[in-house]
Amino acid sequence: MTTITLGPAGTYSHRAAQAVEGGDISFSESVTGIVESVADGAADRGVVPVENSIEGSVTESLDAFAEHDVAVVREIITPIRHALLAQGESFDLVASHAQALAQCRGWLEEHYPDVELEAVASTARGVERAREDPSVAAIGHPENATNGTDLDVLAEDIQDQSSNATRFVVVAPASERSDAGGKSSFIVYPNADYPGLLLELLEPFADRDINLTRVESRPSGERLGDYVFHIDVAAGLYEERTQAALADIEAIAEDGWVRRLGSYDSETVLN
Incomplete structure (x- = not known):
């Protein structure tokens, strides 16, 4: 089994992907590329970040889920330990x-305060820059300074919040979508805009005592003010209450579409 995630080796995504049992790990430079590879059958699994406890949702992941038909089969929560690394x-x-x-x-x-900051494709890519250039420092997991590198750990746990954690999901081909699990994710495109629309989309869950763990809106790209809604709930798609709520949602979004990403279980991985 091949699992694809953000590379190069040493990223936090790579560390999360190591929790997926069996097979080889390959790398992509973008989240969209990961989801495309799974949707096209080039990879068996993909591991992508979807939410950080400090910075919120990873919008590229949400947009890729709306664009490509894949299943979410597992959730991995990993605490983030940032260190400052340099020669x-x-x-x-x-x-x-x-x-x-x-x-x-x-x-x-x-x-x-006077140091310049530069955003690169991944934390591991920043570590590579720091290894190549003594005038560059990187932020990454402290273990990136081991294994015979020329980097030193100048400071550890430099994240602004000690509770910093990132939520990753494991994506699989759409044919492996499951109704079993303690959480579920789906995407709703109502293809409509009127007062009270969002309330109508949320009421079916409240009426059935289903807890919403995340609601996110993203531009549909069709027209200004038109949105796709990403919804996570603390209930499995196998449950009658979830099925009834989704039936109501599908009726509301009859001019658009509803995509069930699937149900899955969550685990915390320390690394």
Whole structure:
């Protein structure tokens, strides 16, 4: 089994992907590329970040789920430990993924207010820059400074919130979608806009005592003010109450569509 995730090796996505049993891990430079590879059958599994406890949703992941038909089969929560890595104490630039830079914004402003920040494709890509150039520091997991590299850990746990964690999901081909699990995700495109629409979409869950764990709106790309809604609930699609709620949702979105990404279980992985 081949699992694809954000690369190169050493990213937080790579560490989460190591929790997927069996097979090889390959890498992509983008979340969209990961989801496309699974949808097209080029990979058996994909591991993508969908939400961080500090910076919120990863919008590229949400947009890719709306564009490509895949299943979500598992959720992996992993605490994020950021460290400042460099060849020495003196550097002019910190390179890392935009999310990592944002998660450490306060710490960097306090300790290195004059250093330039540069967003790169992944934390591991920033680590590569730091290995190649002594004037560049990186933000990444402290283990990126081991294994015979020339990098030193200048500071650990530099994230602004000690509770920093990222939620990853494992995606599979749509044919592997399951109704079994403690959580479910789906996407709703009502193809409509009128007062009270969002309330109508949420009431079927409230009426059945189903807890919404996340509601996110993203532009549909069709026209200004037109949205796709991403909804996660703490209930399985096998449950009668969830099925009844979705039947109501599908009636409301009869001029659009509803995509069931599937039900799955969640686990926390320490790394």
